[in-house]
Amino acid sequence: IFSARDYSFNSLVITSFWTLYNVIGLTMAVLVCLERPRLRSTERTEVDLPLEAHLWNGHPVAGRLRDLSFSGARLSLPWSSLFGLDDASRARLESSELKLYGIGTVAGTVRWVSETQNGLLVGFEFAPLTPDHAIGVVNAITSSPHWVRHDREEGARMSAAASRTL
Numbered sequence: 001i002f003s004a005r006d007y008s009f010n011s012l013v014i015t016s017f018w019t020l021y022n023v024i025g026l027t028m029a030v031l032v033c034l035e036r037p038r039l040r041s042t043e044r045t046e047v048d049l050p051l052e053a054h055l056w057n058g059h060p061v062a063g064r065l066r067d068l069s070f071s072g073a074r075l076s077l078p079w080s081s082l083f084g085l086d087d088a089s090r091a092r093l094e095s096s097e098l099k100l101y102g103i104g105t106v107a108g109t110v111r112w113v114s115e116t117q118n119g120l121l122v123g124f125e126f127a128p129l130t131p132d133h134a135i136g137v138v139n140a141i142t143s144s145p146h147w148v149r150h151d152r153e154e155g156a157r158m159s160a161a162a163s164r165t166l
Contacts (some may be wrong), residue, residue: 042069047147052099053077055110055122063119065100068141072108072126072133073098078119098124103136 048067053075063077070111075098099105112123141147 024033028153042071044069044074045141045144047140047144050101052073053096053122054099060099066121068137068140068144070126070129070137072111073124074122075122076116076119077122094107095127096124098137100140103140104133106133 052060108126114121
């Protein structure tokens, strides 16, 4: 059945072509399925909302929410008369609070602090959210212009993702 004399050179070329074609197609399918690793359990969405942070003993500090996820946020706190460089070096409270406008007062833990020229960037992890706070966080994320609703949107940049894959 596998005798070389029973098959012509043309059938060998056709079989080789379709084999190569299928290997290339399967390779492309595998490459499309590959993604970059996701280091966070939930995606962060850029937002720009006002907040009051009670992270250190003393007066609450006004700041801006820079990005938000269901598990935490990144916020910026500008230097002011109520909050200075000495405050940044003091120990953080074990239980901190953020007053997020439109969401409410959310408890949590400061995970990291980074000093900038204009103030501090703070990584904040939420304590388990109440149902009302969870709804407020979801509303804030979905109302952000930076939230990608589905893959067909212009902001999803699917062509860029496809070119990286290739």
